[in-house]
Amino acid sequence: MKFLHSDTHTLLKGTKRPKPNLSSMNTQNLISLILILFIPFSVSISPIDNVLLSCGSHNNASLYDRVFIGDSTHPGSTFLSADDSISLAYQKPPQNLPSLYHTARVFRSTGRYKFNMKKNGTHFVRFHFFPFKAQNFYLKPAKFSVFVNGVSVLSNFQPPNDVLLKEFILKIESNLLEILFRPVGDTGFAFVNALEVFTAPVDFIIDFGARSVGPSGVAEYKNLSFQVLETVHRINVGGLKITPFNDTLWRTWIPDEDYLMFKDAAKPAVSTHTPNYQKGGATREIAPENVYMTAQQMNRENSSLASRFNITWNFPVTPGVAPFLVRLHFCDIVSPALNLLYFDVYINGYIAYKDLDLSALTIHTLASPVYLDFITNSGDSGFVQVSVGPSELSSSIRMNAILNGAEIMEMVNDVGTNVVHRRKNLWILLGSIVGGIVVLFLVVMAFLFGTKCRNKKPKQRTVESVGWTPLSMFGGSSLSRSSEPGSHGLLGLKIPFAEIQSATNNFDRNLIVGSGGFGMVYKGVLRDNVKVAVKRGMPGSRQGLPEFQTEITVLSKIRHRHLVSLVGFCEENSEMILVYEYVEKGPLKKHLYGSSLQTPLSWKQRLEICIGAARGLHYLHTGFAQGIIHRDIKSTNILLDENYVAKVADFGLSRSGPCINETHVSTNVKGSFGYVDPEYYRRQQLTDKSDVYSFGVVLFEVLCGRPAVDPQLAREQVNLAEWALEWLKKGMLEQIVDPRLVGQIQQSSLKKFCENAEKCLAEYGVDRPAMGDVLWNLEYALQLQESGQQREPHANSSDNEAVSVTNTVIPQNPFANTRAERDYDNFPSDVSTSQVFSQLMNNEGR
Ligand SMILES: *[C@@H]1O[C@H](CO)[C@@H](O)[C@H](O)[C@H]1NC(C)=O
Ligand SMILES: *[C@@H]1O[C@H](CO)[C@@H](O)[C@H](O)[C@H]1NC(C)=O
Numbered sequence: 001m002k003f004l005h006s007d008t009h010t011l012l013k014g015t016k017r018p019k020p021n022l023s024s025m026n027t028q029n030l031i032s033l034i035l036i037l038f039i040p041f042s043v044s045i046s047p048i049d050n051v052l053l054s055c056g057s058h059n060n061a062s063l064y065d066r067v068f069i070g071d072s073t074h075p076g077s078t079f080l081s082a083d084d085s086i087s088l089a090y091q092k093p094p095q096n097l098p099s100l101y102h103t104a105r106v107f108r109s110t111g112r113y114k115f116n117m118k119k120n121g122t123h124f125v126r127f128h129f130f131p132f133k134a135q136n137f138y139l140k141p142a143k144f145s146v147f148v149n150g151v152s153v154l155s156n157f158q159p160p161n162d163v164l165l166k167e168f169i170l171k172i173e174s175n176l177l178e179i180l181f182r183p184v185g186d187t188g189f190a191f192v193n194a195l196e197v198f199t200a201p202v203d204f205i206i207d208f209g210a211r212s213v214g215p216s217g218v219a220e221y222k223n224l225s226f227q228v229l230e231t232v233h234r235i236n237v238g239g240l241k242i243t244p245f246n247d248t249l250w251r252t253w254i255p256d257e258d259y260l261m262f263k264d265a266a267k268p269a270v271s272t273h274t275p276n277y278q279k280g281g282a283t284r285e286i287a288p289e290n291v292y293m294t295a296q297q298m299n300r301e302n303s304s305l306a307s308r309f310n311i312t313w314n315f316p317v318t319p320g321v322a323p324f325l326v327r328l329h330f331c332d333i334v335s336p337a338l339n340l341l342y343f344d345v346y347i348n349g350y351i352a353y354k355d356l357d358l359s360a361l362t363i364h365t366l367a368s369p370v371y372l373d374f375i376t377n378s379g380d381s382g383f384v385q386v387s388v389g390p391s392e393l394s395s396s397i398r399m400n401a402i403l404n405g406a407e408i409m410e411m412v413n414d415v416g417t418n419v420v421h422r423r424k425n426l427w428i429l430l431g432s433i434v435g436g437i438v439v440l441f442l443v444v445m446a447f448l449f450g451t452k453c454r455n456k457k458p459k460q461r462t463v464e465s466v467g468w469t470p471l472s473m474f475g476g477s478s479l480s481r482s483s484e485p486g487s488h489g490l491l492g493l494k495i496p497f498a499e500i501q502s503a504t505n506n507f508d509r510n511l512i513v514g515s516g517g518f519g520m521v522y523k524g525v526l527r528d529n530v531k532v533a534v535k536r537g538m539p540g541s542r543q544g545l546p547e548f549q550t551e552i553t554v555l556s557k558i559r560h561r562h563l564v565s566l567v568g569f570c571e572e573n574s575e576m577i578l579v580y581e582y583v584e585k586g587p588l589k590k591h592l593y594g595s596s597l598q599t600p601l602s603w604k605q606r607l608e609i610c611i612g613a614a615r616g617l618h619y620l621h622t623g624f625a626q627g628i629i630h631r632d633i634k635s636t637n638i639l640l641d642e643n644y645v646a647k648v649a650d651f652g653l654s655r656s657g658p659c660i661n662e663t664h665v666s667t668n669v670k671g672s673f674g675y676v677d678p679e680y681y682r683r684q685q686l687t688d689k690s691d692v693y694s695f696g697v698v699l700f701e702v703l704c705g706r707p708a709v710d711p712q713l714a715r716e717q718v719n720l721a722e723w724a725l726e727w728l729k730k731g732m733l734e735q736i737v738d739p740r741l742v743g744q745i746q747q748s749s750l751k752k753f754c755e756n757a758e759k760c761l762a763e764y765g766v767d768r769p770a771m772g773d774v775l776w777n778l779e780y781a782l783q784l785q786e787s788g789q790q791r792e793p794h795a796n797s798s799d800n801e802a803v804s805v806t807n808t809v810i811p812q813n814p815f816a817n818t819r820a821e822r823d824y825d826n827f828p829s830d831v832s833t834s835q836v837f838s839q840l841m842n843n844e845g846r
Pocket of ligand 2: 310348349350389
C-alpha cells in the first residue's frame with residue numbers, strides 16, 4: 001500500500017465526489033456509493049481500507065478535503081444495524097463549524113456499524129464527537145461505551161462540550177470490522193458524529209524495537225502491534241500546529257509550549273531545509289516534514305542555568321495502570337556535522353536512551369528523521385514526563401539535546417498473554433520461513449561468489465568449508481531457540497544469553513564502554529575469565545540485522561593480529577549480540593586528542609600503530625578472507641591493546657567484495673563524515689581504494705592530532721583532508737604537525753609519511769596506492785625515523801644525508817606498483833630492508 005508523499009492536495013481533491021442527489025437516488029447511485037465506501041479511491045495513492053462516514057446524515061460532508069459519506073444515504077444500507085437509533089441534525093450550527101459536526105447518529109440501545117475490510121493489519125479508527133443541541137435533544141448527557149471488534153476502546157465515556165476526536169491505532173485481523181456503541185444505564189444513550197477507519201502504512205507500528213523504561217532499567221518490549229493504542233498527545237516540538245492538510249495521515253500536531261516544564265531551558269530550532277528521509281529511519285507517514293524541521297534545543301545562552309540541564313515536558317495523562325507508548329521523533333537540525341550531538345533521554349525520570357547519537361541511527365546523513373518507541377507506566381502521577389539532556393559524551397562546547405516531536409499513546413487494552421503467546425508462535429513460524437528464504441538466498445550468493453573467487457585463488461577457503469550451517473543459524477531466525485543438530489563453525493561461536501547477562505552484570509550501565517550505530521558496547525568477563533567487549537544490538541537501530549549477520553560471517557572467517565576478533569555471538573530472545581576480544585586501551589582517537597587525552601603518543605608509537613592498522617586492512621583486502629572492504633575506517637575504529645598494538649574493529653559496515661579489484665555498486669553510501677572517499681560519494685561505487693582514502697584521513701589525524709572534521713575551526717580548516725593537502729601543496733607541512741610531536745620527527749620520516757598520506761587522498765581511486773603500498777611506505781617512514789635517531793648522537797647529520805642515495809640492491813616490494821617504485825630511488829643505506837620485507841611477508845594472511 002502506498003501513501004501519497006508530496007502532494008496530499010491533489011489526492012484529496014481527486015477523491016472528491018459530487019454530492020449525490022438523494023431524491024433521485026437509484027440503484028446505480030447506491031452501487032457507486034458502496035464502491036466509494038469500500039473500494040479504495042485509487043489503489044496507488046490512498047489507504048486500502050478507507051471508510052469515512054458522516055453519521056446521522058443523508059448528505060456527504062467534507063473535512064480537510066476528505067469526503068465523508070452520509071450513513072443514512074440509503075435506508076437499507078448494510079453497514080448500520082441498530083434497533084433504536086435516530087439521525088439528529090443541528091438546526092442552527094455556528095458558521096465556522098464544519099458540516100461534519102452538523103449531524104449525529106444517536107443510539108438509544110446497542111447499535112453497530114459493520115464494514116468489510118480489505119486488508120488485515122494495523123488500522124486507524126477515529127471517532128468524531130460534538131455534543132450539539134438539537135431542538136429538544138441535547139447530546140451532552142450521553143454516556144456510553146464503544147467496542148471495536150469486541151475490544152473495549154471507550155468505556156463509560158462522556159463527551160466534553162467541544163469537538164473531540166478520539167483516535168485509536170489497532171490491528172484488525174478479520175475481514176469484518178464491527179464498531180459497537182452501547183449506552184450506559186437505562187436512560188443513557190450514545191452518539192457519534194463521524195467515523196474514520198483506514199489502513200495504517202506498513203510498519204507504522206512494529207513489534208521490533210520498542211523499549212520499556214522503568215525502575216528496573218531498559219528492556220525490550222515485544223508485540224507492540226497487538227496493543228490497542230489511543231492517541232493522547234501528538235506534539236510538534238518547537239514548531240507550529242500542523243493541521244491534517246499538511247499530514248499524509250490527516251493528523252493534527254500541536255505545539256509543545258504548554259507542556260514545557262521550564263520554558264527558559266528550551267530554545268526552538270528551525271531548519272529551512274527539508275529533512276533527509278532515509279531508509280531505516282522514519283518515513284513521511286511516521287511524521288511529516290514539518291515535525292522534523294523544528295525542535296527544541298537547550299537554551300544555553302540562559303546564564304541563570306547550570307551548564308548541564310535537561311529540557312523537560314510533562315504530558316498529562318489519565319492516572320492508572322495502563323502503560324503508554326511514547327514515540328519520540330528526532331532529526332538533528334542543530335549540528336553542523338555528524339557525530340557531534342550526544343544526549344540522554346529520560347522518561348518519567350528513568351533513563352530511556354543513554355548517549356543517543358542520532359548520526360548513528362541513520363545512514364550517516366545529517367538531518368535524517370528517526371523515531372524511537374518507549375513504553376512506560378506513569379502510575380498515579382497523572383503525566384508522562386519526557387526529558388532530554390546532554391550526555392557525558394558530549395564535549396563542553398557542544399553540549400546540547402533536542403526533541404522534534406512526541407506522541408503519547410495509551411494502551412487501552414493490554415492484550416492478554418494467551419493471545420500474545422499464540423501470535424508469537426505464528427511469528428516464529430513466519431520468521432523461520434522468511435529466515436529460511438533469506439538464508440537460501442545468502443547461501444546461493446555465497447556459493448556463487450565463493451566459486452568465483454576460488455577460480456582466481458584456488459588456495460582460498462570457501463564459504464562451505466568454514467562449516468557454515470546457515471539454515472540452522474539464520475533459518476531458526478532470531479526468534480527460534482530450537483537446538484541445532486551437528487553444530488560446527490559459526491555455531492561453535494554461539495554464547496547463551498544467560499552467560500552474556502552474567503558477564504556484563506546484566507548489562508550494567510556502569511560497564512558501558514561505548515555506543516555506536518549498532519548499539520551499546522559493554523565491558524564484560526566471560527566464565528573462563530576472558531575479558532570481552534559485548535556489543536548489544538539496539539532495538540532502536542532498525543538497520544541492525546543485516547549488519548549483525550554481515551559481521552558474524554565476516555568476522556568468523558578471519559583471525560589476524562591486527563583485527564579485533566570475534567569471540568562469539570548470541571541471537572536468543574531476538575537479541576543481536578556480538579562478543580569481541582576486549583581491546584584494553586580503546587580507540588586510537590582517544591590517544592590523539594580530546595579531553596581524555598593523557599600521555600600523547602610518540603611519533604614512533606604513532607607510526608607503529610598506523611603500520612599495524614595498515615596490516616589489518618591489507619589483510620582484509622587481500623588476505624584469505626579476501627576482498628573485504630571495511631567501508632568505515634576512522635580513528636574510532638582502530639583500537640589499541642595494552643601494548644599499543646593496533647587492531648582494526650567494526651566490520652558492521654563491511655561488505656565482502658565479489659573479488660578484489662572488482663567494483664561494487666552500492667545503493668547508499670555508508671561511512672563516516674570526513675572520512676568518506678569523494679569518488680565513492682559521487683559514483684556510489686565501492687572499491688578497496690575507498691578504504692585507502694579513509695585511511696589517508698586517519699594518517700593526517702595521527703600526524704596533526706586533530707579530528708577529521710572540526711566545526712569549531714575556521715572554515716578552511718574544518719575538513720582535515722582538505723586543510724592538510726593545502727599545507728602540503730604550500731610545502732609547509734611542518735606547520736600542521738601536532739605540537740606535541742615537535743622536535744621528535746625526523747624530516748625524512750615526516751616527508752615520507754606525508755607523501756604517503758597525500759597519495760591516499762588522491763581524487764581518483766586509480767591514483768591511490770593499494771593498501772600494501774601504504775603499508776610499505778609506512779614501514780619505510782618508520783625506518784627513516786629510527787635510522788635518523790640512531791645517527792643523531794654521533795653526527796649532526798642533516799636529513800638529506802639520512803636519505804642519501806646508495807647503490808644497495810633493493811629487493812622488490814611484493815606489493816609495489818609503479819608509484820611505489822619511485823621510492824626506491826632514495827632508499828637509505830642503513831635500513832635493513834630485508835627485515836622490512838620479512839615482516840611484510842610474515843604478516844600477510846596468517
Ligand atoms: C499547510 O498547508 C496549507 C495549505 O496547503 C499551506 O498553505 C501551509 O503553508 C501549510 N503549512 C505548513 C506549515 O507547511
Ligand atoms: C535529567 O533528568 C534525569 C531524570 O530526571 C536526572 O536523573 C538527571 O540528573 C537530569 N540531568 C540534569 C543535568 O539535571
